Amino acid sequence: MIKKTKRQQLGRVLNIALNVFNGISMIIIGFLLMRVFVFGSYHIPTDSMTPSIIPGDYVIVNKPAYGARLFDLFDALEGKKVKIRRTPGYTHVKHNDVVVFHIPHPHGWDKIEMDMFKCYIKRCIGLPGDTLRIVNGFYRMNSDTIRHYGNFSAEQKLSRTTRQEIPKGIYDTFPGDPVLGWNIKNFGPMYIPSKGDCIRLGRTETLIYKKIIEWETGHTLHIERDTLYNGDTPITSYTFTHNY
Template sequence: MNYKFWQKKKDADKKKKTKTREWVDAIVFAVIAATIIRVFFIEAYTIPSGSMERSLLVGDFLFVSKVNYGARIPMTPVAFPFAHHTMPITGTKAYWDGVQWKYRRLPGLSDIKRNDVVVFNFPEGDTVALENQNPSYYDLVRNSDWKTVNSQYTITSRPVDKRENYIKRCIGIGGDVVSMTNGIVSINGKAEPLKNTGMMPYKVEFKTNDINFSVFNDIGLKISDIQQTSNPMVYVLNASSEMADEIRKFDFVKSINMAAEPAGEDGGLFPHDPNRKWNVDNFGPVKIPAKGMTVQIDSNTMPIYYRAIRTYEGNKVEKKGDGWYINDKLATSYTFKMNYYWMMGDNRHNSADSRYWGFVPEDHVVGKALFIWMSWDSEASFFHKIRWSRLFRGIN
């Protein structure tokens, strides 16, 4: 009899479930399922800028794997679903930072390798001037001063997993020594020239000023990438090395050479040290920190490793007299707790990357870019907006 009673009650409860309740249940289930997939398995990502051309184009839509390097457990667990750090309409925070979890990561299929295309949180995105987020808050302070910037803008802080998402190529991993000379990157002393996926500025001198620039379209070069200098016979264009080889074959071309910035000219780049006059084409050598690696602490090394030791690894760092103190103790060396990476865009002169803000800590890594599932050219005509040849293309 009890069984019949409970069966009737169960049937009655089912009947009471309205269509609205069914829709609510379905939506809640879908949101939870999609959130789990997005956090632990795979996430969609859009290319917003040309920093990775020609590998990735503006308007490419990617899938980013969280499984390859191991999914990062949410560090800010209380957040609005599908919003990153800002609500789309109100512009308010899309998360509550009252609860913060330590960095943890599930086991992955592999470690980050050199030349992987990686999505990560912007390392200098811990502090943000809301009204002017490009350049970064730290660039604003360097170009002005702390008091002026903090009085002019609304300043906020963001947890690691709520900082802007960037996508770049991993040039070096922990323990590597990276440098760049005349636009060519070297890893551990071995030159690594850009392949067909990368772009650099080239200076082209023509034999005549009567040029039909439409011929450059055939090799994949945009007319907008060609700029005239003060000399009417000389132009600067952004191209890959393979494009440069094709241009060199034109009978109206006198010469074409890479237009790297001269060594010794200070570009105001990482580590922002007046004793290091580095620029986008000439910098280093820099040794990338690895977990368990010990470095000597002195006036030469601290400009490079200061932010990693203080900000990324959470230590109190002070300079007292001629010595450095870490957590109130005189330090002559430091052993790193995390692995770090050196990330750069393939479009070398149009990329804000590690040359500007230094190392990417492992706790900032979001995932590995897998493939392009859609590509949309906003500048093309209506019937040619979809780049069909790029659909479902893998990322190398």
């Protein structure tokens, strides 16, 4: 009788332990699934989004809005180029949305790569098919001169700032061409490609889109006499395979 009672007690203890283990496992699995498909949390270390988001803030990302991004974790850990899939979202990115995205230049500005473990948080100014300009510090989209894009107070401050007041190395901007002379106060026009767009590559387009074309094709390209080349083959036009 005593042995039977001990076996019953042991059985109850094991049953409780198994239930606790199963419960904890389900909680962990549920949390991981929610992190993948439902939300992400990020700590903000810099002031680039001030005053909307300040250093030290934590932000929660709503993944179902645009759709969760899915990729092979092991390929990402090995530093390989990963194939990304996205679950369907219930909305799409709009002008002035604050978005979180993977860093496209983790190892320098000369090449587009995706670091799947580091993210930026920024405000979306332009969408696929838009033409972006900066005119005396103010963002302009397409032919719209009325709507405000970005942080209007910061743009007002920039418009009143002289070139001499801007630190060296910050004034000149992408693509770093002295003929274009684009800078943080006056930039563009720059067309933002949409999937399926076929663009003729003149001198300016070659400078703007070279890195994107390299990323999409996986080929290392070079510029010779203002023409883009893949080996010995000139590229005079290109059809984009992604939205930007």
